[in-house]
Amino acid sequence: MLLTVEPIGSIRKQANKTEILIYSEFEQVVTSMVNKFGDHPEKGQKLLVVHKCKDGARQIKISEATLVERKGNILTVSKFDAAEGPVIDITTQPS
Secondary structure, eight states: OOOOOOOSEEEEEETTEEEEEEOGGGHHHHHHHHHHHTTSOSTTOEEEEEEEOSSTTOSEEEEEEEEEEEETTEEEEESOOOOSEEEEEEEEOOO
8 A cells, every 4th residue: 555645844943943834735734723722822832743754764753842933834843853854744732
């Protein structure tokens, strides 16, 4: 069985921060996540990110990240151990 997976965004590392750029055609992903926040502020929200694994032994990895800031489709996160590359999925982590 062949499974084709298309990325919804990409990870960019700059100095002391990591940004997750969600492609515009997947803007509903960000909107849906923000709606889940309800009355709670976005900053500090825990996210689960499915992305390409840095080590070659596995194809993908699920990592936790903490949202620092959101500007449109760009999510700035901290405490995120990932290399630059594609993002397959992202969601809020249940409390």
